[in-house]
Amino acid sequence: MSQLWEYAPAPESRDIANLKPAYKMFVDGEFVEGSGEPLKTINPGTEEVLAEVSTASPSDVDTAVKVARRAYDRVWGKMPGTERAKYIYRIARLIQERSRELAVLESLDNGKPIKESRDVDVPTAAAHFFYHAGWADKLSYAGYGPDPRPLGVAGQVIPWNFPLLMAAWKIAPALATGNTVVLKPAETTPLTALVLAEIIQQADLPPGVVNILPGAGDTGAALVGHADVDKVAFTGSTEVGKLIQSQLAGTGKKLTLELGGKAANIVFDDAPVDQAVEGIVNGIFFNQGHVCCAGSRLLLQESIAEEFLEKLRIRVSTLRVGDPLDKNTDVGAINSREQLTKIQELAAAGEAEGAERWTSACPLPDKGFYFAPTVFSGVSQAMRIAREEIFGPVLSVLTFRTPDEAVAKANNTPYGLSAGIWTDKGSRILWAAQKMRAGVVWANTFNRFDPTAPFGGYQESGFGREGGRAGLEAYLDV
Amino acid sequence: MSENRIAVAKTYKLYIGGKFPRSESARSYPVTDSKGAFLANAAQGSRKDARDAVSAARKAFAGWSGATAYNRGQVLYRVAEVLEGRREQFAAEVSAAEGIGVKKAQALVDAAIDRWVWYAGWTDKIAAVLGSSNPVAGPYFSFSTPEPTGVVAVLAPQRSSLLGLVSVVAPVIASGNTAVVVTSEDRPLPAITLSEVLATSDLPGGVVNLLTGRTAEIAPWLASHADVNALDLTGAPDALRADLERSAAGTVKRVLRTRAGEDFTAEPDTSRLRAYLETKTVWHPTGV
Numbered sequence: 001m002s003q004l005w006e007y008a009p010a011p012e013s014r015d016i017a018n019l020k021p022a023y024k025m026f027v028d029g030e031f032v033e034g035s036g037e038p039l040k041t042i043n044p045g046t047e048e049v050l051a052e053v054s055t056a057s058p059s060d061v062d063t064a065v066k067v068a069r070r071a072y073d074r075v076w077g078k079m080p081g082t083e084r085a086k087y088i089y090r091i092a093r094l095i096q097e098r099s100r101e102l103a104v105l106e107s108l109d110n111g112k113p114i115k116e117s118r119d120v121d122v123p124t125a126a127a128h129f130f131y132h133a134g135w136a137d138k139l140s141y142a143g144y145g146p147d148p149r150p151l152g153v154a155g156q157v158i159p160w161n162f163p164l165l166m167a168a169w170k171i172a173p174a175l176a177t178g179n180t181v182v183l184k185p186a187e188t189t190p191l192t193a194l195v196l197a198e199i200i201q202q203a204d205l206p207p208g209v210v211n212i213l214p215g216a217g218d219t220g221a222a223l224v225g226h227a228d229v230d231k232v233a234f235t236g237s238t239e240v241g242k243l244i245q246s247q248l249a250g251t252g253k254k255l256t257l258e259l260g261g262k263a264a265n266i267v268f269d270d271a272p273v274d275q276a277v278e279g280i281v282n283g284i285f286f287n288q289g290h291v292c293c294a295g296s297r298l299l300l301q302e303s304i305a306e307e308f309l310e311k312l313r314i315r316v317s318t319l320r321v322g323d324p325l326d327k328n329t330d331v332g333a334i335n336s337r338e339q340l341t342k343i344q345e346l347a348a349a350g351e352a353e354g355a356e357r358w359t360s361a362c363p364l365p366d367k368g369f370y371f372a373p374t375v376f377s378g379v380s381q382a383m384r385i386a387r388e389e390i391f392g393p394v395l396s397v398l399t400f401r402t403p404d405e406a407v408a409k410a411n412n413t414p415y416g417l418s419a420g421i422w423t424d425k426g427s428r429i430l431w432a433a434q435k436m437r438a439g440v441v442w443a444n445t446f447n448r449f450d451p452t453a454p455f456g457g458y459q460e461s462g463f464g465r466e467g468g469r470a471g472l473e474a475y476l477d478v
Numbered sequence: 479m480s481e482n483r484i485a486v487a488k489t490y491k492l493y494i495g496g497k498f499p500r501s502e503s504a505r506s507y508p509v510t511d512s513k514g515a516f517l518a519n520a521a522q523g524s525r526k527d528a529r530d531a532v533s534a535a536r537k538a539f540a541g542w543s544g545a546t547a548y549n550r551g552q553v554l555y556r557v558a559e560v561l562e563g564r565r566e567q568f569a570a571e572v573s574a575a576e577g578i579g580v581k582k583a584q585a586l587v588d589a590a591i592d593r594w595v596w597y598a599g600w601t602d603k604i605a606a607v608l609g610s611s612n613p614v615a616g617p618y619f620s621f622s623t624p625e626p627t628g629v630v631a632v633l634a635p636q637r638s639s640l641l642g643l644v645s646v647v648a649p650v651i652a653s654g655n656t657a658v659v660v661t662s663e664d665r666p667l668p669a670i671t672l673s674e675v676l677a678t679s680d681l682p683g684g685v686v687n688l689l690t691g692r693t694a695e696i697a698p699w700l701a702s703h704a705d706v707n708a709l710d711l712t713g714a715p716d717a718l719r720a721d722l723e724r725s726a727a728g729t730v731k732r733v734l735r736t737r738a739g740e741d742f743t744a745e746p747d748t749s750r751l752r753a754y755l756e757t758k759t760v761w762h763p764t765g766v
Binding site for chain 1: 607608610612613614615616618620622627628704707719720721722723724726727728729730732735747748749752756757758759760761762763
């Protein structure tokens, strides 16, 4: 193992987050107390309470939907696209202006490393608003007919892994197409969505166009099941996605789902090894592996498997796990105790089923929820760690001999969100990319996101796209 | 033809994997014209027939989705050619099935032929119209292409026996999906005759599979089948629609919930094509 350089701690100041002791829900342009049981959101890096957050009861959901309906009927639905666009551009700019505050707050609430919230989450969130703002007055060019109409009120439920970014993915296209929004952030990560609400207030968006209601699963169920919601967009687990699809049966509401994944990262014997190792590491350890499109199954061509695994372990052992606010941290905190328990349980299943476990010897902080980067080799397709989404920093390594076998193994899953291909041969990339039953294929790279590039799943990873021209369809009556 | 000649009556069967089997259940049901006169017995498809049809459709998917768009376009156009040659036969069958005059039936048959031509032309244009080159903010080449969803279960319209059927099946297969179709329950004969056209138009066996029978009996099995990727509810009985949607949620199927009373004589748009397409986005770094 290579020697680690000593790093002095380089913490980002938490004062920048402007943390307040209490946060309220955002309805009709105002911050108001919800009538649900307030929740305490904690810093998963230290287990300390960050703030108390009011939550929405079913009657609050009802109020918010009514407000959103009124805003749709009276203001937003009939506002010219050119005017809607300017509001959305304002939101993009305000996110950029308050980017460091949002980044620090995100890392505090979510546990992700500051370098990631600062360099990926927040800038990409701003980019999503900026991109979609431009669509607002160009929808007649989007390929859905001369005058595609919005749906009305969108009920949106988002996960805890990219709290601000997922809010942007949901709100930006909904607003650009002329819908109004009621959004529920995840129970464990409500804070940045509520700062986004402040930004929406600063942008002077007409009251009721965007409403943000913190709460747990029951708040989400009340929202997606509300009779006056026209459109439901959900990002989260396949299990909950199925429940929502089932709950909405017969209602005629338009639904899009962004669900789980078990992506294969295929490394062929001619792949540039160092580049591939970097990509594999990024694919599974980015955001603690809390990524629906994480490259959680590594498929190595048998002839290079041993050498590759050795290099991979050396690289993984240099990952710095710890304080999310430290600028040198590579892998931050697991978002919640519940998620940590789930990861531990699945890792134990991997050992019990006979896979070979290797875990980085990196030091872990005494407090907070942490899980050392772990690589399982000798994994067979029937094992739980090859089939179930772990949603943590755990990589399962399988091998293959022929390209056809690689494709068959990669596609041997009910999911279909993403896939990775590593090879120097162009024709093989294009061949394999075509064969993957997955919505996003990264070749010689991984985990790239951009508002211009449609993202979404095949099969049980959900339906509908976010981003690009294709993503507009989810919010249009076409 | 002698005036006293006895016509050879046709046995109407299922169409699965390019073959014409009877229902494995050996059941049949009488089909009558709009006035109640006996026309023929149709096979009453069963759960097992549906399962066989799904296997056939899955087996055919790799080949059909992997065929070139040009090839698929020629096959669909060939269907129109063969159909054109049997206009009179179809007009007579549609007239009998739908209780309309032969002239009106003829117009519907002509529209059905034209619909095949319309979708034949789409096969090699969908990707250009619905796909994209994505100008991402970084040193990457990114593009998106529409790809077929997989095996689509289609509950064909109950009233429009040929034009409606063609209007729901052609967009499924134009983009490379394969189909398991439950035909109109009371008006199934034009569908079965259409399968004879499909079988002789170079359409690979299994790309379209047709089941006659009770829609309410067969549809739930298709809605819950794990190897079906999408479900078209057009011809579903009202009382069953919500249940079928709930079943479809078990494997996150794409469900097309067409508005009631679709007018199949109207010019179609791309919505039925889009219903069974997945967008795939591919990224690759650029650099020397």
